[in-house]
Amino acid sequence: xxxxxxxxxxxxxxxxEEVFGxxxxxxxxxxxxxxxxxxxxxxxxAPDRDDIRSARANLLDRLSVIEHGIGFRYIPxxxxxxxxxxxxxxxQPVHPVRLDAYWLSETxxxxxxxxxxxxxxxxxxxxxxxxxxxxQSPQWIDQILQVLPVDYRHPDLWKWALNADSRICLQYxxxxxxxxxxxxxxxxxxxxxxxxxxxxxxxxxxxxxxxIDQNAPLAYGEKPIVSVPYEGALAAGLRISTKSTxxxxxxxxxxxxxARGGLINQAYPWGNEKPTHDRCDFARFDEFSxxxxxxxxxxxxxxxxxxxxxxxxxxxxxxxxxxASSPVQNPPGPKGGEERVLRGGSWTDDAExxxxxxxxxxxxxxxxxxxxxxxxxxxNTIEI
Amino acid sequence: MPNRDLKLNALSRFSKSSPRLVLEEYSHCExxxxxxxxxxxxxxxxxxxxxxxxxxxxxxxxxxxxxxxxILWMTRLxxxxxxxxxxxxxxxxxxxxxxxLFSARLDDQxxxxxQPEGEPEVLSKPDGKWKYTLDEPASEEWQSPxxxxxxxAPMVAKTLPSKGFHGHDISDFxxxxxxxxxxxxxxxxxxxxxxxxxxxxxxxxxxxQGQE
Numbered sequence: 001x002x003x004x005x006x007x008x009x010x011x012x013x014x015x016x017e018e019v020f021g022x023x024x025x026x027x028x029x030x031x032x033x034x035x036x037x038x039x040x041x042x043x044x045x046a047p048d049r050d051d052i053r054s055a056r057a058n059l060l061d062r063l064s065v066i067e068h069g070i071g072f073r074y075i076p077x078x079x080x081x082x083x084x085x086x087x088x089x090x091x092q093p094v095h096p097v098r099l100d101a102y103w104l105s106e107t108x109x110x111x112x113x114x115x116x117x118x119x120x121x122x123x124x125x126x127x128x129x130x131x132x133x134x135x136q137s138p139q140w141i142d143q144i145l146q147v148l149p150v151d152y153r154h155p156d157l158w159k160w161a162l163n164a165d166s167r168i169c170l171q172y173x174x175x176x177x178x179x180x181x182x183x184x185x186x187x188x189x190x191x192x193x194x195x196x197x198x199x200x201x202x203x204x205x206x207x208x209x210x211x212i213d214q215n216a217p218l219a220y221g222e223k224p225i226v227s228v229p230y231e232g233a234l235a236a237g238l239r240i241s242t243k244s245t246x247x248x249x250x251x252x253x254x255x256x257x258x259a260r261g262g263l264i265n266q267a268y269p270w271g272n273e274k275p276t277h278d279r280c281d282f283a284r285f286d287e288f289s290x291x292x293x294x295x296x297x298x299x300x301x302x303x304x305x306x307x308x309x310x311x312x313x314x315x316x317x318x319x320x321x322x323x324a325s326s327p328v329q330n331p332p333g334p335k336g337g338e339e340r341v342l343r344g345g346s347w348t349d350d351a352e353x354x355x356x357x358x359x360x361x362x363x364x365x366x367x368x369x370x371x372x373x374x375x376x377x378x379x380n381t382i383e384i
Numbered sequence: 385m386p387n388r389d390l391k392l393n394a395l396s397r398f399s400k401s402s403p404r405l406v407l408e409e410y411s412h413c414e415x416x417x418x419x420x421x422x423x424x425x426x427x428x429x430x431x432x433x434x435x436x437x438x439x440x441x442x443x444x445x446x447x448x449x450x451x452x453x454x455i456l457w458m459t460r461l462x463x464x465x466x467x468x469x470x471x472x473x474x475x476x477x478x479x480x481x482x483x484x485l486f487s488a489r490l491d492d493q494x495x496x497x498x499q500p501e502g503e504p505e506v507l508s509k510p511d512g513k514w515k516y517t518l519d520e521p522a523s524e525e526w527q528s529p530x531x532x533x534x535x536x537a538p539m540v541a542k543t544l545p546s547k548g549f550h551g552h553d554i555s556d557f558x559x560x561x562x563x564x565x566x567x568x569x570x571x572x573x574x575x576x577x578x579x580x581x582x583x584x585x586x587x588x589x590x591x592x593q594g595q596e
Contacts, residue, residue, distance in 0.1 A: 088402045088403065088404065088405075089403070090400070168422070285423070285427075288423075318399070318400070320400075338399070339398070339400075345426070348424065348425040349425060349426040350405065350426060350427045352404060352405055352426070352428060353405055353426035353427075359400065360398070360400050360426070361398060361399055361400045363398075366422065367422050367423065367424050368422060368423050369423060370424075
């Protein structure tokens with residue numbers, strides 16, 4: 001058996017036992033990246049075999065890393081079938097995509113982590129300090145200015161936007177909060193002056209947001225950030241990138257391969273069964289809340305909430321017809337466009353919109369169900 | 385910057401369309417999450433959809449129902465695909481003027497759906513579809529979509545006065561409904577009656593049902 005065959009295979013039929021044996025040989029030899037690809041292929045052929053599942057999971061755990069306080073799960077190199085014949089027209093044609101190995105953050109990035117990555121004040125403030133620009137790397141600031149829309153390049157305007165977005169985060173991103181309420185309710189000590197000159201607090205006017213434990217300290221590290229603009233998500237990755245390790249938004253192909261979790265031709269990260277609420281945060285429009293991603297079941301790569309929870313930014317421009325001309329090897333996405341691709345569906349959306357292949361697009365993240373997760377790579381460079 | 389933020393939450397920021405699913409945008413004023421809580425939602429086209437209703441009249445509204453259920457004069461309605469009926473009754477009507485302007489429609493500013501069949505909007509027009517009677521119906525069956533209204537007469541074009549039932553100037557609000565495409569309606573009858581019953585039936589079918 002040759003490794004090249006493993007890396008290029010997409011056929012759902014094959015000899016899982018033979019591939020599994022090959023993977024074990026590679027692992028014994030210490031060629032862990034190649035072994036992971038072989039285990040991944042064996043798993044795709046026989047996802048119900050406990051021995052294959054266990055060996056694969058053990059190796060993927062070994063290859064995963066924690067950096068900047070973020071767990072990054074390893075996605076082996078290989079080829080997968082992207083798109084869906086039964087989905088929307090923009091999910092077609094189904095086509096093979098071959099990707100090098102990479103990592104994805106195991107959950108969407110939280111508001112607290114976003115602020116930490118950006119060197120902002122932690123939530124619930126969530127904004128840069130005065131003089132923040134002067135404390136940052138000039139090179140990074142230049143990079144940010146290049147990717148920000150022209151009308152956002154004045155720092156004060158960016159702060160204003162963050163302030164507006166942060167109000168939405170207040171409502172949805174706190175660990176213990178069970179339901180979004182008017183943002184004023186999340187600042188209970190905020191004072192309001194009445195016409196007679198007396199004051200009352202937000203708690204008096206709006207009540208307290210329902211929480212699992214009203215006495216628990218406010219924390220924002222377990223639910224995804226929402227209402228995050230594409231440029232903000234991009235900036236967070238750029239800020240921690242180095243010459244040897246790149247953090248950025250995944251391409252659309254990287255996102256979809258990660259979401260599939262190693263399964264072949266399945267609609268959801270767990271298979272073809274319709275989603276349930278223990279697997280997926282979806283179709284809860286009337287509840288106005290986010291579930292903690294780690295309260296859900298991870299997929300085969302150990303990634304949480306690839307289906308539902310929040311729409312996630314990818315680096316690709318949206319082109320409904322891109323799949324017809326997409327290159328096979330590490331597709332970077334269209335060269336231009338007006339909107340970026342959003343993936344994964346969210347807590348508001350019905351089951352048909354939270355498949356691994358459903359495509360959404362947007363210009364700006366000002367909504368209570370748009371967030372992101374980070375890609376980690378050692379060699380790839382995607383031009384953005 | 386100003387343009388970006390004015391359009392911050394607009395559906396027009398999202399170009400993706402689906403032949404199977406509907407995209408809705410709920411503004412911060414419409415969701416319990418309140419200020420800043422804009423929500424986007426993809427949902428099945430087969431499930432109830434939303435119509436935005438605006439109505440004005442120079443008379444006192446006694447009944448306003450959709451398929452027999454009470455509705456408000458300016459509201460967001462959840463409507464299933466199929467055959468439906470708006471039923472209204474007004475009293476203290478001055479029949480020398482028109483007295484009804486009405487709009488209920490899918491609004492592509494807030495909802496994206498591909499080519500729904502039937503009537504994605506119900507506008508007051510002198511098109512024979514708006515029917516009235518001056519004879520009080522014997523039961524509430526007249527509010528049912530299946531009621532036989534073949535003996536009811538069609539409403540006609542007739543201009544509303546500038547003052548509403550409470551004497552307020554309603555010309556601006558009426559104009560906004562006219563701008564949507566609705567027309568002033570009244571009845572053509574030589575009578576001193578002051579109570580009118582109105583029916584407007586409509587059918588709307590999802591594009592996916594049409595394909596089946």
